[in-house]
Amino acid sequence: MKAIREFDVLILGAGPAGCTVALFLRNSGLKVAMLDKAEFPRDKVCGELMHKKAVETLEEILPGFTSDFTGFSKTLVLKKTKVHYKEQVLDFSWQNASYTCKRVDLDNYLLNTVKSKTDTYIQTGIALGKPEIKDNKVVIETTDGTQQFTGKMVIGADGAHSIVAKTFASKTVNKEQYLGAVRAYYSNIEGLSPDTAEVFFNTRNRFNYLWVFPVSGGEANVGFGLLSNNISKNKLSLKDEFKNYFIESDILKKKFENAVETHPLEGFGVPLGPDMGISCGERFLLVGDAAALSNPLSGTGIGNAVVSAKLAGEQVLRCFKSNNFSDSFMQSYRDALQVNIVNGLQQSLKTQRFISKMPFLLDLVFFLARSKRFRHFIQSRV
Ligand SMILES: Cc1cc2nc3c(=O)[nH]c(=O)nc-3n(C[C@H](O)[C@H](O)[C@H](O)COP(=O)(O)OP(=O)(O)OC[C@H]3O[C@@H](n4cnc5c(N)ncnc54)[C@H](O)[C@@H]3O)c2cc1C
Known part of the structure; x- marks a missing residue:
């Protein structure tokens, strides 16, 4: 017999975006379910550098988050960056911290936070079919037909291969706005410092960089990404x-002379903004990678996943207050994304295109950055 479970809001995906929506809605009085196909703890291929805006946004939603998270034994707080280019090195010290935490730990930490701070119904390791809209409800069934979930609306927080985005927003991969990216873990790296991110620029494939980000346990996450159309046009192998x-x-x-690879190279896609197509519509909102909100300059997406999730949470409250789940009513979510995320992504895309057309600009920046004043100028703006 089929078990039918009714909710107000269904969240598909329990990554940073999904967990943030659940945390945002914790005092809303709404009946919320969060469903994920993976069993947790689960890994997610990522560089694992978290911009401060992710943590600041979670702090706004859940006061005390920052101290809990920085006290978590798997979190590193980074305050410095070493930038390498043509065997030159520049050192930057930032006023604002960024963080690393292996995704297997971060995502499990966030899920446990949702479990301890909210009444969200959570089911993981669940294979779901396509969502449908029937009788003014979103309906999702497990692929074995044993369970049915219904909600007045669904949040697509189900990542780069989002089933909600494919079904409701007809999303396909746009190779000009999609990164193929890989990462491995290494230990015993010479000069690795737990508070310093390192990036190694080169201009082999236009504007590109390899990252070496320290993570807990004396290891580093090492990887890089390339635009998918560049990979296919030039038949490149990421390995x-x-x-x-x-x-x-x-x-x-x-x-890396004596470094030991502790986890082999693995790859995953990164859907980049800012032209992310449809982000919402009747009874659905897309957040994080499902909405294609990663930064085209840096490839980072956790910050925008968290910020978009907060904006989606605000839209959910508006929808329930007005009992309006129509496409036109979602306009305020589109507007909020535009102001809070998309404008910034457009700026990053312009910069990315400008630099990749004129790689010698990196030489110029490196030349200028020898001056302490110029470095202070950059440090005061990041
Ligand atoms: C190699 C690489 C390096 C990166 N480096 C960085 C970095 O250093 N910093 C940074 O900020 N960003 C980085 N990113 C981007 C970052 O990983 C993503 O932007 C971020 O994970 C988006 O979070 P999310 O919650 O939207 O999606 P995800 O983290 O992908 O979570 C989606 C969840 O949905 C679940 N799911 C998927 N399909 C279904 C389904 N059909 N039914 C139920 N559940 C489903 C998945 O199991 C998963 O738990 C990197 C990406 C890659 C690939």
Whole structure:
């Protein structure tokens, strides 16, 4: 017999975006379910550098989050960046911290926070079919037909291959706005400091960088990404391009001389903004990677996943207050995304295109950044 479970809001996906929506709605009085196909703790291929805006937004939603999260044994607080280019190094110290936490730990930490702070109904390790709108409800069934979930609306927080985005927003991969990215873990890296992110720029494939981000346990997350159309047009192999970094840079060679690969290279897609197409409509809102909100310059998306989730939570409250779940009523979510996220992504895209057309600009920036004043100027703006 089929078990029918009725809710006000269904959240598909329990990554940073899904968990943030659940936390936002914790005092709303709404009956919320969060469903994820994976069993937790689950890994997610990622560089794992968290911008401060993710933590600040979670702090707004859940006061005390920052101190809990920075006290979590798997979190590192980063205050410095070493930028490498053509064997030159620039050191930056930031006023604002960024964070790293392995996604297997971060996402489980967030899910446990949802469990302890909210009444959200949570089911993980569940295979779901396509969502449908029937009789003014969103209906989702498990693929084995044993369970049915209904909600007045659904939040698509189900990542880069979102089933909600494919079904309700007809999303497909746009190779010009999609990164193929890989990462591995290493230990025993020479000079790795737990408070310093390192990036190694090169101009082999236009504007590009390899990251070495320290994570807990003395390891580093090491990886890079390339635009999908560049990969397919030039028949590039991400594995080979990854190796090339180490062949071409003496600094990297030395740094990794005795390094041990503790987890092999793995890849995943990153849907980039800002032209992300449909982000919402009748009875659905897309957040995070499902809405394609990663930054085209840096490839980072956790911050925008969390911010978009908060904006979606606000839209959910408006919908229930007005009992209006129509496409036109979702306009305020589109507007909020535009102001809070998309304008910034448009600026990043312009910068990314400008630099990749004129890679010599990196030489100029490096030349200027030898001056302390110029570095202070940059540090005061990030
Ligand atoms: C190699 C790489 C490096 C990156 N580096 C960084 C970085 O350093 N910093 C940064 O900020 N961002 C980085 N990103 C981007 C970042 O990983 C994403 O932007 C972020 O994970 C988006 O969060 P999300 O909650 O939207 O989606 P996800 O974290 O992908 O979570 C989606 C969840 O939905 C679940 N799900 C999927 N389909 C279904 C379904 N049909 N039914 C139920 N559940 C489903 C999944 O199991 C998953 O738990 C990187 C990405 C890659 C690939």
